[in-house]
Amino acid sequence: MNLKQLSQMLQLSQTTVSRALNGYPEVNEETRRRVVDAAKRHGYRPNPSARRLATGKTGMIGYVLPTGSAVDIDPHFVEFLSGLGDYARAHELDLVLSPADAEDQETTYRRLVANKQVDAVYVSSPRPQDSRVALLDTLGLPFIVHGRSDGFDFDYPYLDIDNEGAFHDATRLLIQLGHHRIALINGEDRETFAIHRERGVRRALSGSGLVLPDHQVWSTAMTEENGYRAARRLLEGGAAPTAILCSSLIMSLGVARAVRELGLTIPGDLSLIAHDDVFPWLKPENFSVPLSTTRSSIRAAGARVAERLIARLSGLEDGARGEVWPVDLVVRGSIAGAPTTGL
Amino acid sequence: MNLKQLSQMLQLSQTTVSRALNGYPEVNEETRRRVVDAAKRHGYRPNPSARRLATGKTGMIGYVLPTGSAVDIDPHFVEFLSGLGDYARAHELDLVLSPADAEDQETTYRRLVANKQVDAVYVSSPRPQDSRVALLDTLGLPFIVHGRSDGFDFDYPYLDIDNEGAFHDATRLLIQLGHHRIALINGEDRETFAIHRERGVRRALSGSGLVLPDHQVWSTAMTEENGYRAARRLLEGGAAPTAILCSSLIMSLGVARAVRELGLTIPGDLSLIAHDDVFPWLKPENFSVPLSTTRSSIRAAGARVAERLIARLSGLEDGARGEVWPVDLVVRGSIAGAPTTGL
DNA sequence: GTGGGCGTTCAAAGCGCTTTGGCTTGCTTC
DNA sequence: GAAGCAAGCCAAAGCGCTTTGAACGCCCAC
Numbered sequence: 001m002n003l004k005q006l007s008q009m010l011q012l013s014q015t016t017v018s019r020a021l022n023g024y025p026e027v028n029e030e031t032r033r034r035v036v037d038a039a040k041r042h043g044y045r046p047n048p049s050a051r052r053l054a055t056g057k058t059g060m061i062g063y064v065l066p067t068g069s070a071v072d073i074d075p076h077f078v079e080f081l082s083g084l085g086d087y088a089r090a091h092e093l094d095l096v097l098s099p100a101d102a103e104d105q106e107t108t109y110r111r112l113v114a115n116k117q118v119d120a121v122y123v124s125s126p127r128p129q130d131s132r133v134a135l136l137d138t139l140g141l142p143f144i145v146h147g148r149s150d151g152f153d154f155d156y157p158y159l160d161i162d163n164e165g166a167f168h169d170a171t172r173l174l175i176q177l178g179h180h181r182i183a184l185i186n187g188e189d190r191e192t193f194a195i196h197r198e199r200g201v202r203r204a205l206s207g208s209g210l211v212l213p214d215h216q217v218w219s220t221a222m223t224e225e226n227g228y229r230a231a232r233r234l235l236e237g238g239a240a241p242t243a244i245l246c247s248s249l250i251m252s253l254g255v256a257r258a259v260r261e262l263g264l265t266i267p268g269d270l271s272l273i274a275h276d277d278v279f280p281w282l283k284p285e286n287f288s289v290p291l292s293t294t295r296s297s298i299r300a301a302g303a304r305v306a307e308r309l310i311a312r313l314s315g316l317e318d319g320a321r322g323e324v325w326p327v328d329l330v331v332r333g334s335i336a337g338a339p340t341t342g343l
Numbered sequence: 344m345n346l347k348q349l350s351q352m353l354q355l356s357q358t359t360v361s362r363a364l365n366g367y368p369e370v371n372e373e374t375r376r377r378v379v380d381a382a383k384r385h386g387y388r389p390n391p392s393a394r395r396l397a398t399g400k401t402g403m404i405g406y407v408l409p410t411g412s413a414v415d416i417d418p419h420f421v422e423f424l425s426g427l428g429d430y431a432r433a434h435e436l437d438l439v440l441s442p443a444d445a446e447d448q449e450t451t452y453r454r455l456v457a458n459k460q461v462d463a464v465y466v467s468s469p470r471p472q473d474s475r476v477a478l479l480d481t482l483g484l485p486f487i488v489h490g491r492s493d494g495f496d497f498d499y500p501y502l503d504i505d506n507e508g509a510f511h512d513a514t515r516l517l518i519q520l521g522h523h524r525i526a527l528i529n530g531e532d533r534e535t536f537a538i539h540r541e542r543g544v545r546r547a548l549s550g551s552g553l554v555l556p557d558h559q560v561w562s563t564a565m566t567e568e569n570g571y572r573a574a575r576r577l578l579e580g581g582a583a584p585t586a587i588l589c590s591s592l593i594m595s596l597g598v599a600r601a602v603r604e605l606g607l608t609i610p611g612d613l614s615l616i617a618h619d620d621v622f623p624w625l626k627p628e629n630f631s632v633p634l635s636t637t638r639s640s641i642r643a644a645g646a647r648v649a650e651r652l653i654a655r656l657s658g659l660e661d662g663a664r665g666e667v668w669p670v671d672l673v674v675r676g677s678i679a680g681a682p683t684t685g686l
Numbered sequence: 687g688t689g690g691g692c693g694t695t696c697a698a699a700g701c702g703c704t705t706t707g708g709c710t711t712g713c714t715t716c
Numbered sequence: 717g718a719a720g721c722a723a724g725c726c727a728a729a730g731c732g733c734t735t736t737g738a739a740c741g742c743c744c745a746c
Contacts, residue, residue, distance in 0.1 A: 050702035053392045067429040072623040078421040085442035086410040097438040099428035223624040280415040281566040356696045393732035
């Protein structure tokens with residue numbers, strides 16, 4: 001059943017039927033009722049391919065997926081997607097993932113725009129002066145960034161959490177507990193979130209006249225193994241930290257393993273606070289010693305990004321509003337007062 | 344630059360230009376060269392929206408994403424996606440994720456077909472007599488299943504790993520090491536893979552005159568917490584197992600935690616073998632005691648599914664071939680001979 | 687010399703929508 | 717009673733591609 005058939009059946013022109021269904025004002029309310037009713041009865045659904053050829057609108061939002069044998073997709077992605085999908089579902093909005101060479105995403109973005117393949121995109125894991133943001137800005141494709149890209153002289157829409165504030169507050173708490181040697185096991189320092197977190201730690205330390213020596217900071221991909229390695233190095237070196245901040249639960253698994261291997265205990269020898277993106281399959285309260293965390297649901301962020309993208313597409317949101325969410329600091333058993341040096 | 348402009352510029356009809364670019368035989372090779380050359384020089388790319396309206400082909404493969412606040416997307420998904428995307432990239436094939444109410448995916452599949460939104464789909468986490476498989480079969484939408492759905496009287500294309508064989512072999516090895524009381528911590532038993540694994544364990548046991556009592560089997564969502572709970576129950580009950588097979592690395596984290604808490608050791612008190620889908624961020628060799636595993640890269644499976652889907656779309660593959668991959672059994676420190684009962 | 691066949695090209699008809707511009711009709715306004 | 721206007725509807729022209737059916741020129745065979 002297509003528009004032509006429907007309009008013939010109703011003894012109306014395609015124009016009128018189309019307008020009636022799309023809510024245009026120049027159609028008699030009585031007529032509209034007839035049309036809408038008939039459409040529903042016969043299960044008419046406009047053909048999206050035809051509509052998109054005519055309008056250029058696709059009803060899809062895009063995401064450029066960096067791929068390559070050496071490229072690992074962040075496991076957080078799936079959780080974000082969960083929130084995004086859950087929200088988008090209600091709007092019958094599909095998500096198109098365009099795989100791209102991680103080293104050349106620009107080509108793919110340009111293709112999406114040139115072919116009008118999506119109405120909007122979202123960008124994740126942004127870095128400072130992220131080229132994707134600059135590109136999208138000039139291409140004029142609506143977008144929203146999950147995270148932030150510092151260093152531009154223009155504004156753009158984003159949704160981020162207060163990484164700096166979260167790690168500042170966590171650090172300050174550790175200081176108040178008497179810790180002076182605090183280390184940071186971070187994500188890769190190309191990414192904005194990692195930079196912000198480190199900044200938060202430094203700010204808190206310097207607020208108390210302390211510093212974060214470079215050798216007390218590890219910035220690597222957030223795997224269990226890297227967490228382990230960083231913790232070993234930190235704890236075996238001279239002037240081992242008495243507290244560690246860690247950027248992910250997965251890394252914390254490695255930290256906990258290192259601590260066990262070295263015969264140390266949490267929080268007796270080491271206090272530990274990690275960032276928790278709230279996974280259903282790994283919970284900080286279930287660590288051998290329940291883990292204190294800075295917590296922010298990445299799934300909720302996904303839903304919010306979907307909400308804002310949809311608002312942008314329907315003209316309800318415009319401008320370049322940045323939105324920063326506060327982060328919970330959840331105290332559990334993994335932190336305690338600093339051990340008294342010597343005995 | 345569209346087809347019309349290009350054809351005018353070449354003093355040819357749109358027909359000829361279109362045919363030249365699409366490799367039709369009835370066009371002079373000399374002409375074709377001219378056309379292809381001009382197209383490249385002017386960066387002409389056919390508009391996909393127009394093409395899909397004309398042909399019904401979309402150049403996209405679909406995946407129906409079950410969503411809902413209570414629905415957790417499997418973290419394996421992202422790894423599978425990684426492989427799929429990496430392969431699809433070379434073919435400029437996009438993936439469209441259609442979020443659906445987890446309880447009613449049928450509506451979404453029907454929409455995809457009615458609107459010709461995708462050329463093919465893949466299905467994951469199948470269950471016995473999975474309604475999606477039956478539906479797709481009748482709808483006639485090309486598809487491929489990652490995993491298997493038993494109980495149909497028709498064939499369909501799938502890619503699966505030999506779950507039964509893997510767990511059979513792992514179990515047999517434990518038996519050969521002298522274990523008699525072997526337990527299974529499995530994924531949810533609605534899913535085919537879990538059923539096959541359990542079957543593998545039972546078959547190996549009965550091959551040696553042993554059995555798997557129902558209270559030695561736990562089938563739940565594969566979270567760390569569920570792994571922990573299952574292990575606690577198993578190890579604290581009477582006739583505790585001396586060996587456990589576990590369906591996922593994440594669950595194994597919980598098992599290891601339970602073992603630690605109970606003051607037991609691996610492999611002294613308990614041998615442990617888990618299934619490893621090969622995540623970049625959590626590796627079995629990095630467990631406190633390196634974990635023996637049944638191993639199969641889910642990323643490789645993603646790439647293979649993409650390859651087969653593309654082959655189907657271009658007519659290179661047809662029929663309903665099932666493909667079953669063997670699974671590696673990798674022995675590491677987590678297994679040993681059964682402890683001698685009593686002392 | 688005519689007819690058939692082959693190689694090559696083209697005009698035009700879709701695909702199923704949206705949207706422009708115009709045409710009625712009936713009513714108000716002076 | 718002419719002019720003006722709004723409401724409601726329509727025919728037709730896109731959107732940019734693919735594909736059908738036909739035409740054209742040329743060569744070969746009989």
